[in-house]
Amino acid sequence: MSDLATLPKNGGLANKKTLSGFPSLSNWFDDFSMGEFPSLFSSNFNTGMSTPKVNIKEEADAFIVEMAVPGLKKSDFNINLDNNTLSISAELKENNEEKDEGYTRREFGYSSFKRIFTLPETVEDSKINAKYNEGILNIHLPKKEEAKQKPARSIKVS
Structure with a gap:
């Protein structure tokens, strides 16, 4: 298993090629963050949601994307694949109303995020799956058979 890849300030990863001719994690993962929906008010009823x-992680047979998004439900996510573009988004609308002895108090809030990633052609897009557990969204992006890392082996000289 390889080390976790980290994104530098500009959102891209360092560019490098693998020996097999397939793009590495570094040069296929273009992240076009759509930014956070800014909090319009400083009061606590509109908390906003940061990106x-x-x-x-790149493993021998797959790429794994882990996204920390606590406080959401599985149904809050919208994950789409269009050609080699994977988009992950969520949108929350909150509307609270209290009525008490002659007055009505209404507070509402809206927050959303959207992350877009360009996938390499080595991903087997028909087998992508996502799971959400304890605030972490895990997306499993399996590699095509020809892109999987082969184990090292010895070759006999005849």
Whole structure:
């Protein structure tokens, strides 16, 4: 298993090629963060939602994207694949109303995020799956058979 990839300030990873001719994690992962929806008010009823951070791991047979998004439900996520573009988004609308002895108090809030990633052609897009557990969204991006890392082996000289 490789180390986690980290995103520098500009949102891209360092560019490098692998020996097999397939793009490495570094040169396929273009992240176009759509930014956070800014909090319009400083009061506590509109908390906003910052752009979630991601960890990306490259394993021998897959790429794993882990996104920290606590406080959401599975149904809050919208994950789409269009050609080689993976988009992950969530949108929350909150509307609270209290009625008490002659007055009505209404507070509402809106928050959202959207992350977009360009996937390499080595990802088997028909087998992508996502799971959400304890505030972490995990997206499993399996590699095509020809892109999987082969184990080292000895070759006999005849």
